[in-house]
Amino acid sequence: MPSKETIKIIKEMRNLYKKLIEIQKEIITKLKLGNLKNSEHMKLEYELEQNKETMENIRKYFAKIQYIEEINKRMKEN
Numbered sequence: 001m002p003s004k005e006t007i008k009i010i011k012e013m014r015n016l017y018k019k020l021i022e023i024q025k026e027i028i029t030k031l032k033l034g035n036l037k038n039s040e041h042m043k044l045e046y047e048l049e050q051n052k053e054t055m056e057n058i059r060k061y062f063a064k065i066q067y068i069e070e071i072n073k074r075m076k077e078n
Contacts, residue, residue, distance in 0.1 A: 017058050024051050
């Protein structure tokens with residue numbers, strides 16, 4: 001069973017991840033609509049790339065948490 005602090009962190013990270021997905025959808029929509037100046041287009045592409053990197057970091061963080069929780073579970077069983 002994960003600690004209360006771990007559960008709290010996981011919930012916060014999930015909420016952040018959901019917000020990032022929404023931001024990503026908005027950016028993609030703006031890029032598809034066009035009508036942007038070149039600088040605006042480049043800025044949105046940069047934000048989209050940053051968003052993807054942040055989402056990947058969150059996925060890695062979740063994997064680490066799961067790994068640590070699994071180790072803790074095994075240690076308690078022994």
